[in-house]
Amino acid sequence: MPNFIYDLITARGWSIRHLAELTDISYSGIRDYLKGFPNRLSQNRLNRVYEILELNEKGGLKANTLYTWRVTAKEDQLSALNKVLQVTIEASSKAEVDAKSKTQAETPKPTADKFRAIPFLGGGIAELPAPYWVLRHNDIYILIQWALPKTNPVKKTPGFHTNQNIVSIDSSKINPDIGLISSVIWADKMTLSTEKVCGIQLSHTQLTLLQNTDSLDALELDTINKWILVEPTDDPHWQLFKNNKIHWTWELISQKLQNRYVNPEEAANALKLK
Numbered sequence: 001m002p003n004f005i006y007d008l009i010t011a012r013g014w015s016i017r018h019l020a021e022l023t024d025i026s027y028s029g030i031r032d033y034l035k036g037f038p039n040r041l042s043q044n045r046l047n048r049v050y051e052i053l054e055l056n057e058k059g060g061l062k063a064n065t066l067y068t069w070r071v072t073a074k075e076d077q078l079s080a081l082n083k084v085l086q087v088t089i090e091a092s093s094k095a096e097v098d099a100k101s102k103t104q105a106e107t108p109k110p111t112a113d114k115f116r117a118i119p120f121l122g123g124g125i126a127e128l129p130a131p132y133w134v135l136r137h138n139d140i141y142i143l144i145q146w147a148l149p150k151t152n153p154v155k156k157t158p159g160f161h162t163n164q165n166i167v168s169i170d171s172s173k174i175n176p177d178i179g180l181i182s183s184v185i186w187a188d189k190m191t192l193s194t195e196k197v198c199g200i201q202l203s204h205t206q207l208t209l210l211q212n213t214d215s216l217d218a219l220e221l222d223t224i225n226k227w228i229l230v231e232p233t234d235d236p237h238w239q240l241f242k243n244n245k246i247h248w249t250w251e252l253i254s255q256k257l258q259n260r261y262v263n264p265e266e267a268a269n270a271l272k273l274k
Contacts, residue, residue, distance in 0.1 A: 001059040004087050006034045008053060010080035012069050023048045061088050063139035066221040070145045073128070073176035085115050085135070085183035092138055113137065116187040117178065118228050119199030121235045123207045128175050129197050129235060132210060134228055135184060141221060145210070146176055150262050189232045197235035200228060 009019055016034065020027040025045050032040040041049070049055075056062045061084075071077055093113065115137040119130035128148055135142040174192055178184060186192075190199050202210075206227065209219070261267040 002034045002036060007080040007083040011071055011077050011084055013072055022052050060091050061140050066224055067142040072147045072149055074149050078176060078180040082181045082183050089113055089137060089183060115184045117184050118187045119190060119192055120202050121199045122202040130192055130199055134224060197238040198232050200230050201233050
């Protein structure tokens with residue numbers, strides 16, 4: 001379980017120190033626990049970790065709970081997310097096998113399964129056409145708000161800003177790369193590729209709700225369930241993005257700025273708003 005918790009906070013971009021601050025537990029205590037020293041945390045303290053991360057009594061993801069995570073599309077965070085999902089799948093399969101073995105003479109073998117990804121369209125940019133995904137496996141739901149890695153602005157000359165280590169967008173894939181998340185496949189009729197983008201098209205009201213909710217905790221599972229029942233559609237703006245014929249909106253400009261700069265102060269300086 002220590003590995004699961006470490007992968008979970010890594011996927012969310014949290015540090016051990018941040019988790020220690022949230023739980024009011026010493027940094028060294030949580031660090032040592034995650035390094036394989038279980039006696040460093042009492043059960044009461046471990047329960048506080050479970051509570052902050054919304055885990056069940058066994059330290060796994062809860063059923064019928066909407067998890068809302070912000071994940072940056074970086075290889076290390078995607079790898080950690082993949083491990084979290086894989087452990088969850090294995091635990092779910094084991095529970096299903098245990099339940100069936102009580103009613104069947106022969107214990108059935110666990111069946112391999114994966115999370116289904118349901119992309120939400122709207123408010124995206126060329127590098128990130130679906131900024132929100134719902135990952136679903138049985139009764140476990142994870143709403144992910146994707147972010148692109150921040151670039152480092154460097155002031156070359158007075159009044160001029162550029163970005164260090166700019167990497168051109170790989171035309172063979174779009175972010176996040178689902179190929180790095182082996183525990184996930186697309187839900188029926190849905191896909192994100194350079195050839196086609198198909199998912200649930202959100203209304204302006206739905207997007208505003210997602211964008212204006214700091215933690216997304218205000219969203220209810222019933223709400224998300226209603227959203228994902230909508231028939232998936234092709235993204236009408238994708239061909240324009242591919243052909244660099246972007247129809248600029250304030251929403252897209254705002255997203256570009258958020259992805260490029262670490263905070264609003266840097267964006268304001270770059271735009272000479274002061």
